[in-house]
Amino acid sequence: MSSELKLSGRYFSFYVNMQSALDTKSKIMLLADKENLTINKELDMNTISPNSNIRLRNFTAAFPGKYIQGDNTLAELPEYIQRLGKKGLVIASSTAISKIIPQYKLNELPDLLIVERFRGECCEREIERMSDIIKTEGIDVVVGMGGGKAIDTAKIAADRIGLPVIIVPTIASTDAPCSGCAVIYSESGIFESVYYQKLNPQIVLVDLNVITNSPVRFLVAGMGDALATWFEARSCQRTQSQNECGGLSTMTGLNLAKLCYDTLLRFGTTARIANENKIIIPALHHIVEANILLSGIGFESSGLAAAHSIHNGLTALSETHSFYHGEKVAFGVLTGLNLTDAAPDEIDEVYSFCEEIGLPTTLADIGLENISRERLLEAAVKTCVPTDVIHHEAGVITPEKVLSAMIAADAMGRKRKFRDSIARKADKESN
Numbered sequence: 456m457s458s459e460l461k462l463s464g465r466y467f468s469f470y471v472n473m474q475s476a477l478d479t480k481s482k483i484m485l486l487a488d489k490e491n492l493t494i495n496k497e498l499d500m501n502t503i504s505p506n507s508n509i510r511l512r513n514f515t516a517a518f519p520g521k522y523i524q525g526d527n528t529l530a531e532l533p534e535y536i537q538r539l540g541k542k543g544l545v546i547a548s549s550t551a552i553s554k555i556i557p558q559y560k561l562n563e564l565p566d567l568l569i570v571e572r573f574r575g576e577c578c579e580r581e582i583e584r585m586s587d588i589i590k591t592e593g594i595d596v597v598v599g600m601g602g603g604k605a606i607d608t609a610k611i612a613a614d615r616i617g618l619p620v621i622i623v624p625t626i627a628s629t630d631a632p633c634s635g636c637a638v639i640y641s642e643s644g645i646f647e648s649v650y651y652q653k654l655n656p657q658i659v660l661v662d663l664n665v666i667t668n669s670p671v672r673f674l675v676a677g678m679g680d681a682l683a684t685w686f687e688a689r690s691c692q693r694t695q696s697q698n699e700c701g702g703l704s705t706m707t708g709l710n711l712a713k714l715c716y717d718t719l720l721r722f723g724t725t726a727r728i729a730n731e732n733k734i735i736i737p738a739l740h741h742i743v744e745a746n747i748l749l750s751g752i753g754f755e756s757s758g759l760a761a762a763h764s765i766h767n768g769l770t771a772l773s774e775t776h777s778f779y780h781g782e783k784v785a786f787g788v789l790t791g792l793n794l795t796d797a798a799p800d801e802i803d804e805v806y807s808f809c810e811e812i813g814l815p816t817t818l819a820d821i822g823l824e825n826i827s828r829e830r831l832l833e834a835a836v837k838t839c840v841p842t843d844v845i846h847h848e849a850g851v852i853t854p855e856k857v858l859s860a861m862i863a864a865d866a867m868g869r870k871r872k873f874r875d876s877i878a879r880k881a882d883k884e885s886n
């Protein structure tokens with residue numbers, strides 16, 4: 456076989472069918488050749504993204520070494536540090552230092568661990584500072600405790616020196632804790648690059664007592680991030696796009712992504728109530744697991760698509776900066792459903808979920824109440840940069856199509872809100 460093949464959609468279908476009929480030896484030969492396989496941009500089958508220069512690879516999945524979730528699990532942190540080494544550095548957010556560390560008396564174990572306050576930005580300077588502390592203090596286990604940036608700093612510092620890392624998320628607002636990637640920013644907070652670690656974190660330790668005492672908006676934003684997982688995984692599987700650990704989606708990734716979505720629909724509302732009342736009930740357990748573990752494995756092992764690209768595009772508009780990652784991702788999901796011709800019943804289901812738990816369904820909900828089409832187009836253009844994951848969707852994705860889908864998602868969200876307000880008013884009058 457040649458090292459590079461350009462295939463039409465029809466032939467690609469044939470290739471896939473042929474592969475499944477081959478014996479094991481032939482499959483290995485084909486897999487080896489896949490590395491150099493590129494797909495013709497003229498494809499018109501709806502399962503391949505024509506803008507992508509797709510390189511097919513192995514089926515790949517990534518997981519944290521151990522995931523522990525429970526009530527007061529932080530009391531076990533010293534034991535886990537001792538399992539992996541002799542002395543830990545806890546890189547902790549300000550909230551963790553003022554509330555969580557004293558609560559669990561983690562500041563009273565100077566021989567086992569030292570605590571260092573995270574200065575707020577996951578930038579080269581902060582990573583270097585932590586690396587220096589690791590070297591001078593003889594640290595052999597790193598712990599990241601806090602929100603996304605404290606966690607990412609711990610992951611990168613540990614990976615560069617080759618030490619194990621324990622991740623302790625104090626909020627359930629994203630699916631980053633379990634993953635093997637982290638984002639580096641400039642000192643002023645501008646995105647610079649994604650850093651891929653050699654391995655995922657050795658231990659992820661989630662304390663429900665800490666999570667339920669954090670603001671509800673974090674848990675809801677985490678559900679917005681987790682909401683994208685199934686739809687993006689499904690798109691990547693349909694188009695055979697690359698996942699976030701450099702391979703093709705596994706059955707494991709895809710099915711955990713589906714379980715993530717089903718869990719959100721079943722337990723999202725009850726979990727929100729639990730968080731509002733600062734209590735721990737099974738529904739909260741299920742949603743925290745969905746937000747952190749299922750979504751984490753789901754996105755990394757199955758891939759990202761429209762929702763995250765639309766999130767990235769929306770960051771071009773400064774009005775959205777005060778909104779959380781998962782909130783913008785949720786609007787990205789609604790836009791993506793309109794973009795990809797999802798079934799009306801499914802669209803209705805997702806809107807109802809977002810309305811029920813308090814995720815954005817309109818542009819006004821993410822700070823873009825009076826946005827002009829021209830400025831919204833800026834976000835759509837950024838969404839469609841050739842390197843972004845929106846090209847994992849089927850068909851040719853253009854800024855104009857994304858703009859139309861954003862306007863459609865917003866109009867639908869506004870119409871539903873209007874309908875609900877009329878219904879509430881009628882209810883009130885009849886009572």
Ligand SMILES: [Zn+2]
Pocket residue numbers: 629630680763780784
């Ligand atoms: Zn995300």
